[in-house]
Amino acid sequence: MIKIIFTQIIKTLNKVYIKLFGIQSLFKLFDQISTNNKFNPLVGYYKNIGILNSGNIYQTGESFFIEKIVNRYLSKNNLVFFDVGANIGDYSLFLNQIYPQAQIHAFEPNPNAFKKLSEKTKIVKNIIANNYGLGEEKKQIKLYSYKKMKNTQLGTCKKDILNNLFDVKDQIISHKINIQTLDYYCNERKIEKIDLLKIDVEGYELAVLKGAKKILPKTRIIQFEFNEYNIFYKIFLKDFYDLLYPQFQLFRLDLKRLIPLGGYQTINEIFKFQNIIAINQPKYD
Structure with a gap:
């Protein structure tokens, strides 16, 4: 009985949310919840x-x-x-x-x-x-980091890391660095x-x-x-x-x-x- 009531409440909330904000907004909310460490078992x-x-x-x-x-x-x-x-x-x-x-x-x-x-x-x-x-050999490579963020000390040789994990595409800068x-x-x-x-x-x-x-x-x-x-x-x-x-x-x-x-x-x-x-x-x- 409790499960049925809870399910009905969720369905009602979903309908209200969709009516107010749209179905795409609901999908986005679910995506944020699923990727939030607080909700990850x-x-x-x-x-x-x-x-x-x-x-x-x-x-x-x-x-x-x-x-x-x-x-x-x-x-x-x-x-x-x-x-x-x-x-x-x-x-x-x-x-x-x-x-x-x-x-x-x-x-x-x-x-x-x-x-x-x-x-x-x-x-x-x-x-x-x-x-x-x-590194593995002596050379010069690019190091990518943030432009205007508190984590400006972070640096990586893979630009994709910043693009995909930190979502700071418009804030990325690069430096040429020496490797020995x-x-x-x-x-x-x-x-x-x-x-x-x-x-x-x-x-x-x-x-x-x-x-x-x-x-x-x-x-x-x-x-x-x-x-x-x-x-x-x-x-x-x-x-x-x-x-x-x-x-x-x-x-x-x-x-x-x-x-x-x-x-x-x-x-x-x-x-x-x-x-x-x-x-x-x-x-x-």
Whole structure:
């Protein structure tokens, strides 16, 4: 009986809405509801397995990772950290706070973000800020970002990402940026190992790793982001497995834990915000 009454109420509301605003407006309303995370039953499930925990380093679990996990696997002597896609420097500064003796190499090609990164890290002697990106080969490419929005620090090499995910077609600007490889950078500076390699470059993560094939065996921990941006690059989680596994064991970062992913499984191909942690098994002290 309750179900019948509820159904009748919905039908009546639909008729009233259509009469006032039209059928197309109703379809648009349903579309907005269906795509709103608040009404999506998958959101709660995802959050329980370390997905969609976006935000600052406390909301993503990165503070736990840096303080507890990194500390567990690394000695505190001669630490070398790489922050690729450093944005305005929050991650690098937190690393410096927890590991003040570590050498930190930060990379940010977006000129708007790099300006803030430089300002925030200029008095920190052990943070080296580089105004270019890392990738599979040395080249110059276009980086797309917002024109007049608070997220102006966001930058991506795929214009379609901004067009499709952010709906800012009339606000997109581009910058020409330089790309270098991680192997070249390490060779030039005689860097023989990396303790932590963090990569957050809006879908360009695999290219960074492909330009680091020589230094990867001497890298202890990798953190990289995997999300819907990878769809536009046609990159799957399997591509990362092919490059890293089994030398690196892969985990998904949750707020207070690492979730083992084990060997490759198609069920883990979830194109939503998540941080993947790859830990090198052989010790190279």
